[in-house]
Each structure stands twice: as structure tokens, then as C-alpha cells.
Amino acid sequence: MTHPIISQINGLKDISSVTKVLEDNNIPFLSEGTTRTVYDLGDGTVLKLVIDPSFVSQNWSEIKIFKCSGREFFAEIYEHDKRNLWLVMEKLDTDKSKILSNLAEMFEPAIVVNGIERSIRSVENFVHYCVYRLTEVLQAAKTTEAADWARGFSAIVKTCKISEEDLHDNNVGIRPSTNTIVFLDYADYNLLSMEESVSPPPTLSSLIYGNH
Numbered sequence: 001m002t003h004p005i006i007s008q009i010n011g012l013k014d015i016s017s018v019t020k021v022l023e024d025n026n027i028p029f030l031s032e033g034t035t036r037t038v039y040d041l042g043d044g045t046v047l048k049l050v051i052d053p054s055f056v057s058q059n060w061s062e063i064k065i066f067k068c069s070g071r072e073f074f075a076e077i078y079e080h081d082k083r084n085l086w087l088v089m090e091k092l093d094t095d096k097s098k099i100l101s102n103l104a105e106m107f108e109p110a111i112v113v114n115g116i117e118r119s120i121r122s123v124e125n126f127v128h129y130c131v132y133r134l135t136e137v138l139q140a141a142k143t144t145e146a147a148d149w150a151r152g153f154s155a156i157v158k159t160c161k162i163s164e165e166d167l168h169d170n171n172v173g174i175r176p177s178t179n180t181i182v183f184l185d186y187a188d189y190n191l192l193s194m195e196e197s198v199s200p201p202p203t204l205s206s207l208i209y210g211n212h
């Protein structure tokens, strides 16, 4: 299932060479964030290419989180280059109205915190309360499946130390096959909490001069 473009970009050492191959092959730009440009490979996957070599640790930490935590709450990563300049990830549906209707199917529109109604009809609010007010969110769950999902979601955000600033609606999407909400940008990870067996991200000099 590897996209044919991968064999052409594999091993390319700098971002501009990768970009040129993508452009020459008319691979469409999808979107961009603060550290990565995202291309639509058209086969249900996206390619995330760092904007600058200093951002490879973003890709690296995302790969490590995925390997440690699996695909239930994180978009699947299929492959990446040796230097983590790019990775290939499952494409999610980022239509905001679908994300919100998904939440609406599972949860009541608001929770009650200290006698005050707080809306959970936004991804930011929902994720925030899932982490800090799980008991109230569980009370707002419409089904036991929704409650189980909220418990799992809350736990994974904590275990993976997803930062508060990454918990917004641009960083989640819907997995079409299961119609569930998963993270598509989960790179902000506390690297110090990694297991010892995990090797450190490549240094800038190894990217420029190679590992040898």
C-alpha cells in the first residue's frame, strides 16, 4: 500500500528536494501547521513534511507516541524517512461540523461544574473538561460506549502528556472507518518521559552531514 511517490523521496536529504519531487508529481498541498506542510497522497493518507530541519523532533515524537500508544486515539502513522523529515499518516476527515455532530451524538450539550452549566459543544471545551472534569463529562455521556471512550481519551491525553495548547479542533479529525475522533497532530510530547530504550531524535548536524 506504499504510495509510489515514497520510493522517489526516500533518502532525499533536504526538504527542498522532497518538495520539488512532490510538486513535479502534482501531489496536492492539503494544509499546513506551524512546523509541517501537509500533502494529500490521494490514497487515504497524507504526507507531513517538516518546514525546517529543526522541526524533525515533531515528527519523531509523533512517531514515538504512535508506536507506544497505538491507533485508538491517534491517526495511524504508516511510514517515515530515516531522518524524520517526513511521515505518512492516515487521512482524517477534518470537517468541523462532523466533529461536532459526532460529539453531539455521544454527549449532552453541557456539563454542570459547581452549579454552573459549561458547554462541551466545542472541541477545546470538550477536551479540556474530559481531562479536568471527567466525572461531569461521564455524567453527560449518552451511552456507556461514549463514557468508555471519554475515559480512554482522558487517560491517553494525560499519559502522552499532550499539551493544553495542542488540544484544539485543528488537531483532531474523524476516522472515517469507525466514525471516531482521533488526534492528527500529537507531536508535543514530553520527551523526558520516554522510555530509555527510545533513541534520541537526530541532531541537526547529523541531518546536515549524515550519520557517518
Ligand SMILES: Nc1ncnc2c1ncn2[C@@H]1O[C@H](COP(=O)(O)OP(=O)(O)O)[C@@H](O)[C@H]1O
Pocket: 030, 031, 032, 033, 034, 035, 036, 037, 038, 046, 048, 058, 075, 089, 090, 091, 092, 093, 094, 170, 171, 173, 184, 185, 187
Ligand atoms: N492526518 C491528517 N488528515 C487530514 N488532515 C491533516 C492530517 N494531518 C494534518 N492535517 C491538516 O494539516 C494541518 C497541519 O498539520 P499539523 O499536523 O497540525 O501540523 P503542525 O504540527 O505543523 O501544526 C492540520 O491542522 C490539518 O488541517
Ligand SMILES: [Mg+2]
Pocket: 033, 034, 170, 171, 185
Ligand atoms: Mg497542528
